Amino acid sequence: MRSYLEFEKPVADLEGQIQELRVLAERGEAVDVTEEIGRLETKASQALQEIYQKLTPWQKTQIARHPDRPHFVDYVARLIEDFTPLSGDRKFAEDAAILGGFGRFRGQSVAVIGHEKGSDTASRIRHNFGMARPEGYRKAVRLMELADRFDVPVISLVDTAGAYPGIGAEERGQAEAIARSTEACLNIGVPNVALIIGEGGSGGAIAIATANRVLMLEHAIYSVISPEGAASILWRDPARAQDAATNMKITAQDLIRFKVIDGVIPEPLGGAHRAPEAVIDAAGAAIAEAFAGMAGLSREEVRRQRREKFLAIGRVL
C-alpha cells in the first residue's frame, strides 16, 4: 500500500482506479483493460508531474516527512559494505535515535552516523522518531573521534525533527551534548560530508551536519525551527505552519541560494519514496564526488577549509 499525501489526491484516485482494473483483469471479470490502464497511467503521471513541478515549501515539508521515505538504514544497506554498527556513548546509555558505525563506501573505509526515524510503530518508538537525547550526540562524538584517530572520513545522514525536549534530556545536558557534537564536527582532521535526506531540524541536525560539504535531497528541508514551532511562537497559531514554512525559506532550492549548502540531489518524480534505490544511488554518487574533491588534503587543510567555509556563510549573500 502506498501512502499518499493530501495534495497527491488526484494521483491517488487515478492510481486507485488502475489498481482496481488490474484486480478485475486478474479475476477475468473485465476484458482487455490494457488500453484503459495505459491511458490512466499517462494521466496519473501527468498529474504527478504537475503537482511536483510547483510544490510549496509546506508540501515539501510533508514529502520530507513522508513515512515511506528512505531512511538511514536504507542508505546504509545499499551504500555501505561490511557495515558494523556500534552502540553507546560510554557514559550513560545507547540512544537509537542516532545510529552509527564503520564500513566501506566504494571500497574505502568510512564512518557513518545519522538519525533514524524508524518505519513502523515498534521501530519508531525504539528510535524515538529520530529525536536524539544527549546520549545520541555523545555517541556521534565518540564515533567521529574514532574516525579521526583511524583517519577514516565521515558520512552524516541527517533526518530529524529536532533534538528531544524532555526532562531526562535536559537533566543530562542536551544543550552541551549538541554543542560538543558540533565542535567535534569542526575538530576532526578527516573530511566529512553531510547529506540531509529528510528533515534537518535545528540544533539536533547541526550537531552532525557541520561538514566540509553539505548536500541536500531535492525535497528535503533544513530549518532553524519546525514550521509548526515557528507558527506557534511568531504567529501564536500552530495552524499558520504553511506561512511559516514559506517565510522561513527551508527548501534545498532556497538554501543553495543562500550558499548554506553545497549541492542538491534530484529526486525522482513523486519524491524519494517512489524510487528509493535511484535516490540512494544518486546520493552515493554525490557523496563520492564530494570526497573526491577533497582527496589529498592534509588534516590541517581539511579543518581549516571547514572552519573558513562556516565563517564565510552569510557574510556575502
Add this chain to the structure above:
Amino acid sequence: MNWLTNVVRPKIKSLLAKRETPDNLWIKCPETGEMVFHRDLEANQFVIPSSGYHMRMPARRRLEVLFDGARYETIAVPPSPVDPLKFRDERRYTDRLKDAKAKTGNEDAVLLGIGQLDDMTVVAAVQDFDFMGGSLGMAAGEAIVTGMLAAVERRAPFILFAASGGARMQEGILSLMQMPRTTAAIQALREARLPYLVVLTNPTTGGVTASYAMLGDVHLAEPGALIGFAGPRVIEQTIREKLPDGFQRSEYLLEHGMVDMVVQRQDLRATLSRLCHVLTKTPKVEVVELEPVEVEQPAA
C-alpha cells in the same frame, strides 16, 4: 472661577502628576513582592538587597561593572546582511528590528567591549535580552565571532555574559548557521590557549545554550537563572506533565555537572578576574604590604 476650572482641572492635574512619577521608580521584587527604590537597586547591581533576587541588568552596565574604572572600548563588528529572508510574521521583521534598536539604543543583541580587568586586557561580550530576547541572528553571531577573534589577536581572555531565548527565527537557517560559526571561532580561542569564560544569566536557552554558551572552559551561573536547551513550555507540552520546582535553574545545572559554580553577581567580577589571572599564569596585581618572612633555605 467657572465650572471648567472647578471640574476639569483636577483631572488634568492628576494626569500630569502620574507622568511625573514614572512607574519604574519603584521596582517590585518578583520573588517577595517587596518594592525597592530604583537607585538602591542600581547601586546593588540590580540585585534586590533583601531577597537576593537577581533582576535583569542592562547590558552596558555589565561592561561598566566588569572593566577597571568602568572604562572600555567597543570593537567594530563588520555589518551583516539585514533581513535576508524578507521575513514577515504578524509584523515585518525590519519593523521589529527598528523597535528593538530604538528601545535599547544598540545595533543588535550583542555588545562587545575590550578593557582592563584588574590590569589584564580582556574582551567581553554581553547579550542584551532587551534586544529581541537576546536572540542569535547574523549580526549577533558576527559580534561573538569578531569578539573571539579580537581576543585571539590581542592574546586576551574572552568573557561571555549569555542571555538569550535562542535563535532569531526571522533569519531562518542563517540564524542556525551561527551555531557552527561561533563554535569555529571558539576553536581559535582554544588553539591560542586563551581562557573562554561563560557567565550564564537569566535566561539562556535554545541555540545559544546548544552552541557557544555551553562550550566555555569555565561556566559560571548567576543564582536562579533559567538555563536549558528546550524551554519549559515546550517540554511541558511534549511530556504533558508539570515540571519539578527549580528545574533548569542554575543550582540544578550545578548539581547535574553542567556549570562549575553559581556566583552572586557581586562576586562575579572578582571570580572572573581570579580565573583569568590564574589560568594565564599572571601574577596578582593587588599591592599587599607583607611582613618580611625569613625563609629557611634547604640544606645543599
